Amino acid sequence: MRSTFLAPALVPALVPLLVALVGCAADTDSGAPVADDTMPVADTVEAELSIPLWPSAKAGALSISIDDNMPDDHAFWQALGARTGARFTWFVITDRVGRTGGGTWAGFRALAQAGHEIGSHSALLHDMRAPSGNTPCYGATLTGQRVVADYAASREAIRLGVGRAPTALAYPCGTPHVGEARSAGFAFARNVNGAGIVTSQRSALDLPSMTEGQVSVDAIVQKHTWGLTHFHYARDTQRAKATQLLATAAQKNVWVAPVSTVGKYVAERQAARARILEAVPTRVVFEVRDGLRDDLYDAPIDVEVAVKAPWRGASASQSGVPVPLVVERTSAGVRVVVRVVPDRGPVIVSVAEGES
Numbered sequence: 210m211r212s213t214f215l216a217p218a219l220v221p222a223l224v225p226l227l228v229a230l231v232g233c234a235a236d237t238d239s240g241a242p243v244a245d246d247t248m249p250v251a252d253t254v255e256a257e258l259s260i261p262l263w264p265s266a267k268a269g270a271l272s273i274s275i276d277d278n279m280p281d282d283h284a285f286w287q288a289l290g291a292r293t294g295a296r297f298t299w300f301v302i303t304d305r306v307g308r309t310g311g312g313t314w315a316g317f318r319a320l321a322q323a324g325h326e327i328g329s330h331s332a333l334l335h336d337m338r339a340p341s342g343n344t345p346c347y348g349a350t351l352t353g354q355r356v357v358a359d360y361a362a363s364r365e366a367i368r369l370g371v372g373r374a375p376t377a378l379a380y381p382c383g384t385p386h387v388g389e390a391r392s393a394g395f396a397f398a399r400n401v402n403g404a405g406i407v408t409s410q411r412s413a414l415d416l417p418s419m420t421e422g423q424v425s426v427d428a429i430v431q432k433h434t435w436g437l438t439h440f441h442y443a444r445d446t447q448r449a450k451a452t453q454l455l456a457t458a459a460q461k462n463v464w465v466a467p468v469s470t471v472g473k474y475v476a477e478r479q480a481a482r483a484r485i486l487e488a489v490p491t492r493v494v495f496e497v498r499d500g501l502r503d504d505l506y507d508a509p510i511d512v513e514v515a516v517k518a519p520w521r522g523a524s525a526s527q528s529g530v531p532v533p534l535v536v537e538r539t540s541a542g543v544r545v546v547v548r549v550v551p552d553r554g555p556v557i558v559s560v561a562e563g564e565s
Contacts, residue, residue: 255517256488258495260481262433263474264511264548267464269429270471273451274298274399274418274439276330276379278305280312282443287323293455295465300330300379300399300439303366314370321371326467328377329363329395335381346382356386360393376505377468379439387414396505397472399437404428407435413472422450426457435471473508476501481551483512490518492559499551509548514558517542522561528554
């Protein structure tokens with residue numbers, strides 16, 4: 210038996226980014242065969258594990274975010290998400306909530322309950338003006354503990370208002386404060402620089418974003434990477450751009466998901482090590498470990514299980530709980546794609562009932 214990773218030629222450009230995503234390089238699987246000398250040869254089947262670059266065989270990933278609260282546009286984005294299946298990230302200036310034009314915590318809770326992400330756009334820094342005058346973006350020029358305190362205050366406000374502390378931040382006025390963001394507890398942070406295409410040089414705490422849907426879906430697909438774009442107001446022009454962007458993403462088979470959802474998948478996929486524990490004619494048992502913080506990196510990832518056996522169907526569970534799967538017959542047997550969470554216990558893929 211051996212455990213391998215899918216499409217290694219596609220990942221070199223992302224590898225440095227992914228190491229940055231987890232802060233320190235978790236001990237990753239080299240792709241070398243995993244031996245199991247304890248299994249009786251006569252009772253085994255040949256099985257292989259692989260972890261695809263993106264879930265559901267997607268060609269890349271896209272995250273769309275909305276900055277500055279924008280409560281008047283919530284209904285548009287909610288309807289667009291419901292119609293397309295896309296989910297977005299709201300970057301909220303928490304000191305504005307409850308004020309005119311700042312929205313309400315009830316409104317942001319409704320967005321979260323619909324599957325959208327509520328991230329931080331600072332507590333006060335975004336709106337802070339210089340003491341000596343009305344200088345815009347003065348708060349973005351600050352550094353150190355004052356910034357950490359503001360970011361931490363915004364996380365606590367969102368935790369209290371929505372029910373979960375955010376893991377994603379949009380820097381006030383787009384100015385990165387990577388160390389301060391990390392100290393405040395954020396795992397992912399977005400600026401407003403570049404073409405919105407994640408490259409090997411980018412840290413997870415300095416992700417690029419292109420304004421108003423101008424990120425290139427073709428570039429995402431060509432590079433098999435992650436693209437980000439952000440909106441503020443959603444007037445007719447912006448609404449048309451967002452609608453067209455999602456249509457193009459669907460046509461090109463690009464996964465659209467919130468910033469933290471994609472970021473977690475990328476980090477876990479890079480750090481994951483899959484190992485077969487048992488492979489017999491009726492089932493394959495394996496585990497996936499990533500060495501990351503389980504309280505933060507809790508997103509499911511896809512694992513492909515190729516079994517050289519005449520199965521016609523399969524079922525799957527992790528720690529006794531059924532998990533989603535897709536089954537495809539192959540010339541050599543069957544390929545099962547299961548969606549599991551690393552470090553959540555063994556995964557059992559069994560031949561369909563009635564075949565054994």
